[in-house]
Amino acid sequence: MPAKTLHHSLLKPLDLFRSLSDAELDQALEHAQTHRLLPGDHAFKQGESASRFFVLLHGHLKVVQNTPDGEQIIVRYVNPGDIFGIAKAMRRPDYPASVYAVKESIALSWPSSEWERLLGSNPAFAANTLQTVGQRLQDAHTRIQELSTEEVEQRIARALLRLIDQSGSKTPEGVVIDFPITRQDIAEMTGTTLHTVSRLLSNWKDRGLVQSQRKRIVVCSVDELIRLAEKSSGAPATAGAAKENLKA
Amino acid sequence: MPAKTLHHSLLKPLDLFRSLSDAELDQALEHAQTHRLLPGDHAFKQGESASRFFVLLHGHLKVVQNTPDGEQIIVRYVNPGDIFGIAKAMRRPDYPASVYAVKESIALSWPSSEWERLLGSNPAFAANTLQTVGQRLQDAHTRIQELSTEEVEQRIARALLRLIDQSGSKTPEGVVIDFPITRQDIAEMTGTTLHTVSRLLSNWKDRGLVQSQRKRIVVCSVDELIRLAEKSSGAPATAGAAKENLKA
DNA sequence: CGTTGCTTTGACCAGAATCAACGCGTGTGG
DNA sequence: CCACACGCGTTGATTCTGGTCAAAGCAACG
Numbered sequence: 149m150p151a152k153t154l155h156h157s158l159l160k161p162l163d164l165f166r167s168l169s170d171a172e173l174d175q176a177l178e179h180a181q182t183h184r185l186l187p188g189d190h191a192f193k194q195g196e197s198a199s200r201f202f203v204l205l206h207g208h209l210k211v212v213q214n215t216p217d218g219e220q221i222i223v224r225y226v227n228p229g230d231i232f233g234i235a236k237a238m239r240r241p242d243y244p245a246s247v248y249a250v251k252e253s254i255a256l257s258w259p260s261s262e263w264e265r266l267l268g269s270n271p272a273f274a275a276n277t278l279q280t281v282g283q284r285l286q287d288a289h290t291r292i293q294e295l296s297t298e299e300v301e302q303r304i305a306r307a308l309l310r311l312i313d314q315s316g317s318k319t320p321e322g323v324v325i326d327f328p329i330t331r332q333d334i335a336e337m338t339g340t341t342l343h344t345v346s347r348l349l350s351n352w353k354d355r356g357l358v359q360s361q362r363k364r365i366v367v368c369s370v371d372e373l374i375r376l377a378e379k380s381s382g383a384p385a386t387a388g389a390a391k392e393n394l395k396a
Numbered sequence: 397m398p399a400k401t402l403h404h405s406l407l408k409p410l411d412l413f414r415s416l417s418d419a420e421l422d423q424a425l426e427h428a429q430t431h432r433l434l435p436g437d438h439a440f441k442q443g444e445s446a447s448r449f450f451v452l453l454h455g456h457l458k459v460v461q462n463t464p465d466g467e468q469i470i471v472r473y474v475n476p477g478d479i480f481g482i483a484k485a486m487r488r489p490d491y492p493a494s495v496y497a498v499k500e501s502i503a504l505s506w507p508s509s510e511w512e513r514l515l516g517s518n519p520a521f522a523a524n525t526l527q528t529v530g531q532r533l534q535d536a537h538t539r540i541q542e543l544s545t546e547e548v549e550q551r552i553a554r555a556l557l558r559l560i561d562q563s564g565s566k567t568p569e570g571v572v573i574d575f576p577i578t579r580q581d582i583a584e585m586t587g588t589t590l591h592t593v594s595r596l597l598s599n600w601k602d603r604g605l606v607q608s609q610r611k612r613i614v615v616c617s618v619d620e621l622i623r624l625a626e627k628s629s630g631a632p633a634t635a636g637a638a639k640e641n642l643k644a
Numbered sequence: 645c646g647t648t649g650c651t652t653t654g655a656c657c658a659g660a661a662t663c664a665a666c667g668c669g670t671g672t673g674g
Numbered sequence: 675c676c677a678c679a680c681g682c683g684t685t686g687a688t689t690c691t692g693g694t695c696a697a698a699g700c701a702a703c704g
Binding site: 213215216217219221223237238239240244267268271274275277278279281282283284285286288289291292293295296297336338339378 | 461463464465467469471485486487488492515516519522523525526527529530531532533534536537539540541543544545584586587626628
């Protein structure tokens with residue numbers, strides 16, 4: 149698929165490229181390869197040699213890690229504009245996780261060698277990457293904290309809040325997560341089982357907090373969910389964080 | 397305390413500085429400040445403005461995060477040669493955690509502004525940092541995986557193995573963790589309680605796996621511990637046997 | 645239409661947290 | 675120098691969250 153048909157106005161707004169000149173952008177596009185992924189398709193798999201790095205243009209992907217004993221955890225969801233597969237940038241020879249499309253998606257990719265060139269040619273590029281990876285490290289620590297100190301209900305509440313914050317769409321009934329997601333997926337995000345997630349979601353449905361059908365979850369009362377997420381102790385609450393940012 | 401008394405052969409072997417020239421090293425030493433920390437002292441506290449970044453020369457520190465509801469988790473232990481407090485490098489204005497000495501330690505620090513200079517003056521420096529942060533991200537994901545899928549016994553076994561791997565000293569009885577560490581500390585590393593850690597350690601002591609006194613742990617049988625860490629939950633056959641060990 | 649994948653629910657049980665109490669060493673201050 | 679308090683560790687009893695096992699309903703898809 150010819151990448152040159154893509155206008156570079158597509159890339160310009162992306163975090164990754166915000167430090168590049170127009171000329172550099174054009175050059176980048178020359179070497180890019182586009183990928184169209186259908187639900188279930190993978191961009192790459194855990195353990196493969198990290199030969200390319202990617203940017204998601206459209207759709208949603210999930211990053212999945214397989215444990216030695218056959219279990220899975222969802223590392224994160226990739227949103228449009230995010231980079232992924234940058235293992236080589238951290239001097240890892242192979243991808244530490246697999247990436248699957250959860251809906252139809254479009255991504256660009258470049259050979260990992262291209263990364264070196266960008267790093268060399270533009271000092272701000274390194275700083276941007278460092279910030280991105282730093283943010284992920286923060287997120288990981290937040291998750292460790294939650295897994296270490298919180299109960300399942302709070303963890304699931306927070307997971308949902310994060311999902312609607314990043315990928316929520318307003319609907320008449322509430323905010324819907326705008327890609328297909330199963331109970332099993334949520335279990336793999338929160339370190340629990342699909343049974344527990346199902347029970348909790350049923351419970352919340354009864355209480356009017358959420359609605360849900362197959363692979364689809366609508367949060368009706370964000371406020372109530374925030375209250376659940378912060379339950380346990382009446383500590384000082386920084387509530388409103390997840391309130392805005394929603395697509396119309 | 398005058399940093400210039402430090403010979404730069406001290407810094408040269410450090411990962412952080414492996415890409416710098418001798419001249420650059422000297423310049424770096426000019427601006428460095430040395431810190432001598434006694435057990436319990438802190439280098440900085442969570443939430444403080446991230447004005448400086450650090451390298452540990454000698455001793456051992458622990459990085460601690462306080463949760464909103466008053467609990468604590470140990471993010472990691474800092475070993476000699478490690479850098480810490482690099483929040484600003486990821487464009488974080490403040491330190492996300494506190495750092496305490498667990499034994500007498502010596503560290504160097506520089507103003508965060510100096511970081512920018514190093515980044516600009518030496519392209520390999522950025523790559524090194526990226527690798528360091530990338531490694532931490534890997535570690536964090538490993539921990540998430542463990543918290544999500546493994547049981548307490550395996551997690552504690554792994555934690556001990558990691559500790560002796562990074563900071564173990566050989567002794568006649570086995571490998572000792574060469575800094576003071578309490579049950580509570582281990583609990584905060586593994587997302588459990590000091591009670592559970594204590595019981596498990598007592599159990600292991602009875603079985604001859606470890607020895608331990610106050611704030612001191614010696615692993616006698618590393619192999620056995622590895623076996624525990626890798627114990628697959630799919631084999632409940634031996635479960636009964638492993639249970640009747642509490643007190644002879 | 646049958647097969648497969650997702651979800652729901654109930655019954656049961658176990659791992660680990662919580663609650664409670666005590667022992668031991670160490671360091672401190674009188 | 676001794677008494678005592680405090681930090682650390684041990685252990686028991688009890689509770690309970692959430693995992694496991696089992697079965698069935700339902701929606702999608704070929």
